[in-house]
Amino acid sequence: MDLKNYSTGVQHIGIPTNDIDKTVEFYHKLGFETAFETVNKEADEKVVFLKLGTLVVETYENHAAALRAGAIDHVALDVKDIEEIYQYINGVGLNTTQDSIHFLPFWEKGVKFFTIEGPNKEKVEFSQYL
DSSP states (O other), X not given: OOGGGSXXXXXXXXXXXXXXXXXXXXXXXXXXXXXXXXXXXXXXXXXXXXXXXXXEEEEEEOSOOOOSTTOOOEEEEEESOHHHHHHHHHHTTOOXXXXXXXXXXXXXXXXXXXEEEOTTSOEEEXXXXX
C-alpha cells in the first residue's frame, strides 16, 4: 500500500490551550476565521477549528497546555478510508500507542480518527470526515 494514495494532505494541526478565548482572539488577529466550534463531551473540552486559506488549526481547552516551545500536540492527516489505513498501520507495526478508531460528532456527519506516535514522540493523527 502506498499511503500517499490514501491521504489528501494535512487536515489540521492540534494545539492544546489553557484559555480558548485568548487563543481564538490571537488567531483571529492573524486573519484566521472560526470554521467550527463545539464541545468534545468525552474529554469535557471546548474545541474550535480556525481556518486561514487551506491551513486549519484545531485548538482545544484541556487546561494542560505546556506553554513552552513545542506546544503543538499533533498533526492530522486527512485520509479517504480510515479502516484501510488503520489495518495498514497495524500491519506494518506503526501503531505503537495501540490506539483504536474513535468517532466524534464534529462537523456535519462526524469524524473518525486514530493516533500513533513517531520516533520523536510526535503524534500523527489519521482522520476521516464522514
